[in-house]
Amino acid sequence: MFKSSLQKVPRIEDLALITRRRVPKITLGYLESGTGEEVALRRNREALDRVLLVPHYLKSVGARSTQTRLFGRTYDLPIGISPVGLANAIWPGIDKMLAEAARNANVPYGLSTVGTTRLETISEIAPEHLWFQLYVAQKDEVTFDLLQRAHQAGVDVLLVTVDVPISSKRVRDIRNGFQLPLRPSPTMALDLALHPAWLFASARAGMPRFETLEKYGPPGAGAPSLAAYVADHITDQLGPDLMRRIRDAWPGKLVIKGIMSVGAAEEAAEIGADGIVVSNHGGRQFDAAPAAIEVLPEIAAAVGARLSVMMDSGVRSGEDVLRAVSLGAEFVFSGRSFVYGAAAAGPAGAAHALQIFKDDILRGMAQLGITDLTQMRPSRIEDAATCTSEQKGLQAGS
Numbered sequence: 422m423f424k425s426s427l428q429k430v431p432r433i434e435d436l437a438l439i440t441r442r443r444v445p446k447i448t449l450g451y452l453e454s455g456t457g458e459e460v461a462l463r464r465n466r467e468a469l470d471r472v473l474l475v476p477h478y479l480k481s482v483g484a485r486s487t488q489t490r491l492f493g494r495t496y497d498l499p500i501g502i503s504p505v506g507l508a509n510a511i512w513p514g515i516d517k518m519l520a521e522a523a524r525n526a527n528v529p530y531g532l533s534t535v536g537t538t539r540l541e542t543i544s545e546i547a548p549e550h551l552w553f554q555l556y557v558a559q560k561d562e563v564t565f566d567l568l569q570r571a572h573q574a575g576v577d578v579l580l581v582t583v584d585v586p587i588s589s590k591r592v593r594d595i596r597n598g599f600q601l602p603l604r605p606s607p608t609m610a611l612d613l614a615l616h617p618a619w620l621f622a623s624a625r626a627g628m629p630r631f632e633t634l635e636k637y638g639p640p641g642a643g644a645p646s647l648a649a650y651v652a653d654h655i656t657d658q659l660g661p662d663l664m665r666r667i668r669d670a671w672p673g674k675l676v677i678k679g680i681m682s683v684g685a686a687e688e689a690a691e692i693g694a695d696g697i698v699v700s701n702h703g704g705r706q707f708d709a710a711p712a713a714i715e716v717l718p719e720i721a722a723a724v725g726a727r728l729s730v731m732m733d734s735g736v737r738s739g740e741d742v743l744r745a746v747s748l749g750a751e752f753v754f755s756g757r758s759f760v761y762g763a764a765a766a767g768p769a770g771a772a773h774a775l776q777i778f779k780d781d782i783l784r785g786m787a788q789l790g791i792t793d794l795t796q797m798r799p800s801r802i803e804d805a806a807t808c809t810s811e812q813k814g815l816q817a818g819s
């Protein structure tokens with residue numbers, strides 16, 4: 422897609438629509454699916470929509486800034502790129518495109534342990550903006566070697582994901598037979614053949630692999646799917662003792678990702694974490710979980726004075742970022758939004774996704790009568806029980 426035509430792509434959802442045309446069903450399913458019936462996935466969206474930001478006019482709003490301080494440095498936006506596993510299977514080269522876009526826009530980029538580009542390669546692209554996401558391994562030597570490598574690569578912020586004690590049931594992946602290398606059934610072969618640009622780019626780039634993990638040898642590097650990798654390699658023993666050992670070994674900032682309760686947030690503070698990401702992993706781990714935005718206010722109230730509280734899960738617009746900030750998030754993340762950008766239109770699409778967020782945030786700030794995000798006021802949460810969908814329709818149309 423030409424750069425100029427991106428001007429006619431105003432929403433993340435429009436990038437998603439393009440991605441859905443360009444990417445085969447099998448890898449798209451991996452990106453978009455939630456767990457189980459996908460109730461938690463939908464709930465993230467519905468709960469965000471219920472957060473109402475009340476406009477405030479009669480203010481001078483000419484000089485608005487989206488700059489946000491976090492961990493002693495200034496980012497240009499309050500949103501960063503969440504780690505996404507297996508991203509290069511969705512479109513070849515996505516990890517690099519996202520790292521570049523993050524560097525250029527001065528926002529953090531989280532590289533997943535199960536990312537498809539080596540940690541050391543990404544650190545050369547975005548040395549100042551790379552955060553490393555750690556899945557704690559069954560073998561300590563793998564975990565602590567990853568920490569050492571991340572430190573040597575210049576990473577300052579470590580994101581330890583704690584919401585994958587076991588693999589979750591991803592129904593679309595099971596049905597589609599998503600594994601690497603892809604083993605085409607007749608239906609899958611047709612799916613791939615109907616996406617020639619993807620097929621051509623993928624054939625040139627070669628099969629995506631868990632590159633950061635390759636040095637630990639088979640079967641880790643050769644795990645055929647995320648589920649298999651989780652089952653064989655990620656620990657189900659991640660208690661406070663192991664987290665403390667990680668804290669002691671990691672010289673930089675430690676952020677625990679996947680916190681959904683005040684109790685776990687308190688434990689994160691006791692362990693000595695510097696921050697948490699309130700997250701239900703984009704609805705991908707536990708279908709009965711609340712939306713991240715629903716638990717954010719109580720968690721931020723409990724630990725916000727001691728920890729940097731961040732949030733991801735379902736964020737698709739600048740309004741969503743403002744919603745999260747209004748409920749106590751110091752910083753916000755999204756994974757799929759940026760993958761949609763890059764898969765739809767390459768590096769320009771990744772940059773465009775960040776620009777969409779920036780424009781929305783600046784517009785929203787003008788409506789809210791603020792020039793700086795620290796001036797954000799608490800929002801109202803619509804009571805789902807008292808607001809029927811008819812009423813919602815009326816409000817939306819007004």
Ligand code: GLV
Binds near residue numbers: 533535702705
């Ligand atoms: C990877 O972390 C995933 O949720 O698929």
